[in-house]
Amino acid sequence: MRLRMVGLAVLVMAAAGCGGVGSDPGGEIRVSAAASLTDAFASIEQAYEDAHPGTDVVLNLAASSSLREQILEGAPVDVFASANLLNMQVVADAGMVVGEPAVFAGNTLQIAVPPGNPGGVSGLADLSREELLVGLCAAGVPCGDFAREALALAGVEAAVDTDEPNVRALLTKVIEGELDAGIVYTTDVAAAGSVVEGIAVPAGHNVAAEYPIAVLAGAPDPVGAEAFVAFVLGAEGRAILAGHGFTLP
Amino acid sequence: MVLGLLGLAVFVVPLAGLLARVPWARLPALLGGDVVTDALRLSAVTSLAAVAISAVLGIPLAWLLARVEFPGKRVVRAVVMLPLVLPPVVGGSALLFALGRRGLVGEALGDATGLVLPFSTLGVVVAATFVAMPFLVLTVEGGLRSMDRRFEGAAATLGAGRWTVLRRVTLPMVAPSLVAGVVLTWARAFGEFGATITFAGNLQGRTQTLPLAVFVALETDRDTAVAISLVMVAVSLIVLAALRDRWWGAR
Numbered sequence: 253m254r255l256r257m258v259g260l261a262v263l264v265m266a267a268a269g270c271g272g273v274g275s276d277p278g279g280e281i282r283v284s285a286a287a288s289l290t291d292a293f294a295s296i297e298q299a300y301e302d303a304h305p306g307t308d309v310v311l312n313l314a315a316s317s318s319l320r321e322q323i324l325e326g327a328p329v330d331v332f333a334s335a336n337l338l339n340m341q342v343v344a345d346a347g348m349v350v351g352e353p354a355v356f357a358g359n360t361l362q363i364a365v366p367p368g369n370p371g372g373v374s375g376l377a378d379l380s381r382e383e384l385l386v387g388l389c390a391a392g393v394p395c396g397d398f399a400r401e402a403l404a405l406a407g408v409e410a411a412v413d414t415d416e417p418n419v420r421a422l423l424t425k426v427i428e429g430e431l432d433a434g435i436v437y438t439t440d441v442a443a444a445g446s447v448v449e450g451i452a453v454p455a456g457h458n459v460a461a462e463y464p465i466a467v468l469a470g471a472p473d474p475v476g477a478e479a480f481v482a483f484v485l486g487a488e489g490r491a492i493l494a495g496h497g498f499t500l501p
Numbered sequence: 502m503v504l505g506l507l508g509l510a511v512f513v514v515p516l517a518g519l520l521a522r523v524p525w526a527r528l529p530a531l532l533g534g535d536v537v538t539d540a541l542r543l544s545a546v547t548s549l550a551a552v553a554i555s556a557v558l559g560i561p562l563a564w565l566l567a568r569v570e571f572p573g574k575r576v577v578r579a580v581v582m583l584p585l586v587l588p589p590v591v592g593g594s595a596l597l598f599a600l601g602r603r604g605l606v607g608e609a610l611g612d613a614t615g616l617v618l619p620f621s622t623l624g625v626v627v628a629a630t631f632v633a634m635p636f637l638v639l640t641v642e643g644g645l646r647s648m649d650r651r652f653e654g655a656a657a658t659l660g661a662g663r664w665t666v667l668r669r670v671t672l673p674m675v676a677p678s679l680v681a682g683v684v685l686t687w688a689r690a691f692g693e694f695g696a697t698i699t700f701a702g703n704l705q706g707r708t709q710t711l712p713l714a715v716f717v718a719l720e721t722d723r724d725t726a727v728a729i730s731l732v733m734v735a736v737s738l739i740v741l742a743a744l745r746d747r748w749w750g751a752r
Contacts, residue, residue: 317720385602385620390703392721413620414702415709415717425702429603430619 279307281476282328284319286335286463287418288359288395288436291443292496293333299492300483307476315393315418316340323348323468330477333465333484335359335419336394340464350474353466356484358499359437360458361395361402362450364426369449371432376403376457379410379433387422387434390415395422398459399435406457423448437461442497463498516734523731524724531728539706540714541732544691547622547710551629551690552637552683559637559686560679566638567645582639584632592631593699600627600700624701625708629690636685644678645671684744688737 285293290313297309312319316334323329323343332349333356334340340353365373371384379386388410389396396415403410413431416422422434427447441450465484467477483489490500524531531537566578584592600607600618611617618624648671656670657663672679694712701708703717711733718726 315720321720321723385617387702390717390720392717412704413707414704416703417698417716425619428597428601430597430601 279304279473279476280310281307281330281473281480282310282312283331283333283480284312284314284323284327284329285331285333286316286319286394287313287420288335288440289313289333289463290420292357292439292493292498295492295496296484296489299488300480303483303488304479309480313420315389317392317394318418326470328470328472329468330471330473331465331480332468333463334394335461335463336397337462337464338397339394340466343468344466348469350467350469350471353464354481354485355462355501356465356489357463357493358501359439359461359463360499361398361435361453361461362438362441363433363453364423364436364441364444364448364450365433366426366429366431367447367449369451370429373433373451375451376406376408376410376453379403379412379435380408382411384411384432385413385430386410387414387416387425387431388412389419389422389435390417393418394461395419395436398461401459402435402453402457405459439497460499462501519727519730519734522723522727524727527724528728528731531725532732534725536705536709536714536718536725537729537732540709540711540729543622543625543706543708544710544712547625547629548687548690548693550626551633552687554626554630555634555637555686555690556683559634559682560641563638563641563645567642581635583635585635589632589693589695589697590699593628593696596628596631596696596700600624619700620702620704620708622701622707625697625710628696628700629693632693632696633686633689636689637682640678640682640685641675644675644682648674680744684741688741691737692733 283293293311293313297311300309301307312329316336316339319332319334320339320342323332324346332340332343343349344353363373363376365371371378373384378384388399391397391400416425419436419440423436423440423444425431426434427444438450441448465481467474467481471477494500562581566574566581597604597619599605600610602608602611602617602619607618618627652670652674653666656666661669692712693710694716697708697710698713698716703709703713709717711729715726715729718729
């Protein structure tokens, strides 16, 4: 008897949950995009909504690895734009992607330092200095994996003080001056403007990030999703991405 | 009764979801990993330190709120309660702006003592104290308010000094509130996440407590994340159940 009541309670909860998730909201496209796309996709959202009145693009911005987990756990998402191929591949391998993911942008790494460069950082080798406060993205987050690749290529063992959950969280701590240096994307430094300085990572040690985008198999609005992806891959999307400092495939 | 069970389901369903994912066979190996043991040690140390600081500072503050009349008391009480309603990430940002290397107080503190709180274990303790101490202040204040003050008066009449009254009468009488406050404070400090990752960062062995380890592992190694979550559930249940039997069992 008791068990049956609990079962009933569970059923009621499940039914209540379905109402919110399954229904198709009028013209809403849910886009899960990597944190490093924050500014570029805000511009793309604006341009898309201007071109398609009545459509509402909803951005969910986080580390690609967080977005991947949300999608794998069944979050209602129409489009996934990842900051690396790996996270997209995991979603595709789970059979949750429609067609082939398309690479729509590329990025490189820079060392972000607070204005005036108080730590006197001039290259990757400085990140091994114990007296500096150095941050990376956590391992598993694309910017964290790329940063570790670059450090390995340069043969530098970084004295890391914090593994931040996503690139924007890392950048914020550099902007606030709490960290002396952090490895972020070139586009993040450009987006932040004068509140951080970027120090180039030489081409031999740099790692080129590739951003794939795809419509998800469980998309609540597959038509809108296709249209949005086409927009990002099209002339207007490319122009916006280039304007934010991304390289184009 | 249906609503009551529905209420229970709110707690039980997520727990069941977690238990369903536990990789039982690999559990010992996962829990023996250094990420888990480092985080467990750090969580134990920082949550207990936060409780200790909360007791030292929070009990006098509770006494102030319960026994001393002063203008603006409502505002003071609201400020004390603020961390209860504030999203922890906001609290963490506030701590960063106040106690960070470039912060309002933090810059002077660093210049004077060389102490840098962000990205240090001490920073984790500060974050945990900030979010958890209100529980201690509010429960102890409630205890002080509801106790019968005539006992204190009687003791004083019988010649007991202020210190003796506090030690022999007041503290024993508010002991149940104090214990409840300590348990709630510890529980909040043990589970603290948002203020910690915002203010103290995330580094294994230095600032990565169990909740942070779960968060990071969730994106890289889900089995480890589930295993750590299980540890947190177990530790919390054991502590809450043990304390309840010991102090509130009679009720």
